[in-house]
Amino acid sequence: MKKLVLIDGSSYLYRAFHALPPLTNAQGEPTGALFGVVNMLKAVLAEKPDFVAYVVDDSGPTFRDDLDPQYKANRAPMPDDLRAQVQPLCDIVHALGITILREPGVEADDVIGTLALRGFDEGLDVTVSTSDKDFAQLVRDPVDGRGVALVNTMSGSRLDTTQRVIEKFGVRPDQIIDFLALMGDSVDNIPGVEKCGPKTAAKWLAEYGTLDGVVANASAIKGKIGENLARVLDRLPLNRTLTTIKVDCELPHAPQDLVLRERDHDALRELFTRYEMRQALRDLEGGEVAAAPAGAGSRGTAAQAVMPVALDPALSAPGEYEMVVTPERLDAWIAQLREADEFAFDTETDSLDALCANLVGLSLSTEAGRACYIPVAHDYPGAPAQLDRAHVLRALAPLLEDPSKKKLGQHGKYDIHVLRCHGVDVRGYSDDTMLESFVLNATATRHDMDSLAKKYLGYDTVKYADVAGKGAKQIKFSQVALDDATRYAAEDADVTLRLHRVLAPMLAAEPALHRVYRDIEIPLIPVLERIEANGVMIDPAELRRQSADMARRMLELQQRATEVAGRTFNMDSPKQIGALLFDELGLPATVKTPSGAPSVNEEALEAIADQHELPRLILDYRGLAKLRGTYTDKLPEMLNPRTHRLHTSFHQAGAATGRLASSDPNLQNIPIRTEDGRRIRTAFIAPEGRRIVACDYSQIELRIMAHLSEDPALLRAFTSNVDVHTATAAEVFGKTIETVEPGERRAAKAINFGLMYGMSAFGLATRLGISRGEAQDYIALYFSRYPGVREYMDRTRQQARDQGYVETVFGRRLYLENIAARNQGLRAGAERAAINAPMQGTAADIIKRAMIDIHGWLAPHAERALMVLQVHDELVFEVDEDFVPDLIDEVKARMSAAAELKVPLEVDAGVGHNWDQAH
Incomplete structure (x- = not known):
């Protein structure tokens, strides 16, 4: 059975435009709709239709405009960003070999309707590719393998039988016209029966059969809806005419004329390259693919910051991998490593904890597409003989420890840890593909190898689960068969090298980004590796005492909550809490879940905590439970069995702003403003004869705001060495420094910090417990005294809109994919991020620079001092x-000198037997 596909071009265009973010190419030309439509066309063509047409509306009036001058009169004009994509899209469709139909005097719907039924009558199986419900009137049940079906390519839904139409709309295909006439269509400016929705229209047609039947029985329909029907009885016949798809148009093409032509490869190559449609290019020919230029106004996710790179086909081709199990082959690979300018390496282990992991094997690569795996500890029954681990490490150590021999990896800090634990101190680690990708664009993709290989190479890697299994059945890598292990592990080194070949030129083409990568991120790797290896000492007995105390207080809170509620309930059950607070006690549900149910999260409980005692009891209980579960119970269990210290992991590619993240355990989220949080810090101790020293930047983000805004009053506040919040209060409230009251300073502090994070008047009012009007007055006063801050914020928002990104003082970029979003909430969030990111990102860059400098200074003093933690703007030493x-003298000086700003960087230092005392 031959197939005819009729594509509703307008439906495709608008669906794609609204479904995707407002993408642009390097020249600033909009591309979002192009990406969406090309993907939908790809799905259509994959079905191999015999005949296909892309049908669009003509620009002139149609017969419906003659029938009703108000038809579609309230439609907004096509957005400029969409209009600019219409002709490029037509060029692409034409080059794909698809006939474009545009007939004057009728709509695209009428052309599609005529061709659909004519094709069906002539023995073709017809598909109308659209999301428009109006076309449901065309559906025909299959007869001898042919029918008329509607397929929504974007959602995958299909209407191909009368029954399916009934299931979706409640009426048969032959009733759809009357169904639409009753409801009307606000988009087309067809006024229907007021308050008549799909259910009412379907009910009437089920009872009376047709629109004529409904009109004839209008007097039997009572109530307000009956009155609404009576008012438009004279209008309904016109509605039916307007909603009827014309199926007898005189057309220059018959269905069999719409044969899919041969593609114009040259035209497609030119179009896909211009509009930076890399995947489409790859699908077209699988060869050279151009990536989008970095930072040239690209917004969104499809046209991200990557420089043009002609990919060598070898970079996405399968690799040749060798298993090294003889001394001769090991020697041969070592000889290749000596000759290579650089090489990629990777380790395979039996644990994700680098400080506890046993080395199972190493992989190496000196050229794209070729790598080896050296197994040293696969121990499954029947495993082939392998080289001795100590022998392999001794043989490789001179190369791995040679600082002049360039080495690269993917998240190489882990591998450096593993090798150090096995006696090899890696030096000369020059590049890391995870960080190359992260610095290029922190938000374009995840930065794991699988994601990067797919994005930048079009290469599907072997996944760990493919060789080791999943879940409870997953085996350790030492149990993986050598052939499978070689395929997986050698690919890691090979793909790392391939990625570097692609990403390095992209970074080199962006000098500011390249400096961030080369001067900050790469030198930071050994610093973090050393901090992680140092670990921090904790007092498990103190944490156990705190846990016991919290358990006692939690029990007291449970008992009190039972008394207040008048019955027992599970304080860990959101469902029971919701039923108690909202159903039984009748408290207002001010916050809802995405499904519309009352929420019992922290925000929701805080909102009603002043109306009843129970929400506060639950909040206090939850706070203690979280501290116990996250810290006081858990930290003693995480001590390293060899060092008896706590070792966290720091992540450079964790936060888009460049701030370091911490995990296993996360030591950056221990509360500092609560007594219980501070008590936890007392368990972080120094050994006998040592002290904990904490050095913390003072108000660094406000100082960066002063530097970026160059506001004279804000600069003066910092350079005059007075308390900036008091100075702000004096400016805002028109007082002298000496007469500022504590409440005024508190308000000024809330404004100072709140504005950096985009706090609204509502947020400030909530924070200060004042009216929204008062909060708005405070903000207005602030900006009147600090106009440079307002100018900076306006300037930064505009820069974000123009470029799609903002920058730190050192050139790190944060791309903002929602900065031009149509959704106001998404756009406002991106604007807040645009203002805050340069400050938070600059603060992150500054402390990283300080850490690198301090690490170098500490090297000869390693026996006397250790850097053990980094927490936001604070460094902690033993x-x-x-x-x-x-x-203290050296660290304060080096932290203060880590950046040259227009205001001084101040550093506070404290000393104690534990971390809390050092604050």
């Missing part, structure tokens, strides 16, 4: 008592 003064 120091010999007699070395504390020297360390």
Whole structure:
């Protein structure tokens, strides 16, 4: 059975335009709709239709405009960004070999309707590719393998029988016209029966059969809806005419004329390259693919910051991998490593904890498409003989420890840890593909190898689960068969090298980004590796005491909550809490879940905590439960069995702003403003004869705001060495420094910090417990005294809209995919991020620069002091008592000198037997 596909071009165009973010290519030309439509066309053509047409509306009036001058009169004009994509899209469709139909005097719907039924009558199986419900009137049940079906390519839904139409709309295909006439269509400006929705229209047609039947029995329909029907009885026949798809148009083409032509490869190559449609290019020919230029106004996710790179086909082709199990082949690979300018390496282990992991094997690659795997500890029954691990490490150590031999990896900090634990101190680690991708664009993709290989190489990697299994059946890598292990592990080194070949030129073409990568991120790797390896000492007994105390207080809170509620309930059950608070006690549900149900999250409970005692009891209980589960119970269990210290992992590619993240455990989220949080810090201790030293930047983000905004009053507040919040209060409230009251300083502090995070008047009012009007007055006063801050915020928002990104002082970029979103909430969130990211990102860059400098200075003093933690704007050290003064002097000086701003960088330092005392 031959197939005819009729594509509703307008439906495709608008659906794609609204479904995707407002993407642009390097020249600033909009491309979002192009990406969406080309993907939908790809799905259509994959079905191999015999005949196909892309049908669009003509620009002139149609017969419906003659019938009703108000028809479609309220339609907004086509957005300029969409209009600009119409002709490029037609060019692409034509080059794909698809006939474009545009007939004057009728709509695309009428052309499609005529061809659909004519094709059906002539023995073709017809598909109308659309999301428009009006076409449901065309559906025909299959007869001898042919029918008329509607397919929504974007959602995958299909209407191909009368029954399916009934299931979706409640009426048969032959009733759809009357169904639409009763409801009307606000988009086309067809006024229907007021308050008559799909259910009412379907009910009337089920009872009376047709629109004529409904009109004839209008007097039997009572109530307000009956009155509404009576008012438009004279209008309904016109509605029916307007909603009827014309199926007898005189057309220059018959269905069999719409043969799919041969593609114009040259035209498609030119179009896909111009509009940076890399996947479409790859599908077209699988060869050279151009990536989108970095930072040239690209917005969204499809046209992200990557420089043009002609991909060598070898970079996406299968690799040749060797298993090295003889001394001769090991020697041969070592000889290749000596000759290579650089090489990629990777380790395979039996644990994700690098400090506890046993080395199972190493992989190496010196050229794209070729790599080896050296197994050293696969121990499954029947495993072939392997080289001795100690022998392999001794043989490779001179190369791995040679600082002049360039080495690269993917998240290489893990591998450096593993090798150090096995006696090899890696030096000369020059590049990391995870960080190359992260610096290029932190939000374009995830930065794991599988995601990067797919994005930048079009290459599907072997996944860990493919060789080791999943879930409870997953085996350790030491149990993986050598052939499978070689295929997986050698690919890691090979793909790392391939990615570097692609990503390095992209970074080199962006000098500012390249400096961030080369001067900050790469030198930071050994610093973080050393901090992680140092670990921090904790007092498990103190944490157990705190846990016991919290357990006692939680029990007291449970007992009190039972008394207040008048019955027992599970304080860990959101369902029971919701039923108690909202159903039984009748408290207002001010916050809803995405499904519309009352929420019992922290925000929801805080909103009603002043109306009843129970929400506060639940919040206090949850706070203690979280501290116990996250810290006081858990931290003692996480001590390293070898070092008896706590070792966190720091992540450079965790936060888009460049701030470091911490995990296993996360030591950056221990509360500092609560007594219980501070008590937890007392368990972070120094050994006998040593002290904890904490050095913390003072108000660094406000200082960066002063630097970026160059506001004279804000600069003066910092350079005059007075408390900035008091100075702000004096400016805002028209007082002298000496007469500022505590409440005024508190308000000024809330404004200072709130504006950096985009706090609204409502948010400030909530924070200060004042009216929204008062909060708005405070903000207006602030901007009147600090006009430079307002100018900076306006300037930054505009830069974000123009470029699609903002930058830190050092050139790090944060791309904002929603900065031009049609959704106001998404756009406002992106604007807040645009203002805050340069400050938060610059603060992150500054402390990273300080860490690199301090690490170098500490190297010869490793026996006397250790850097053990980094928490946001704070560095924590474990120091010999007699070395504390020297360390404080040096660290404060180096932290203060980590950036040259228009205001001084101030550093506070504290000393104690534990972390809390050092604050």
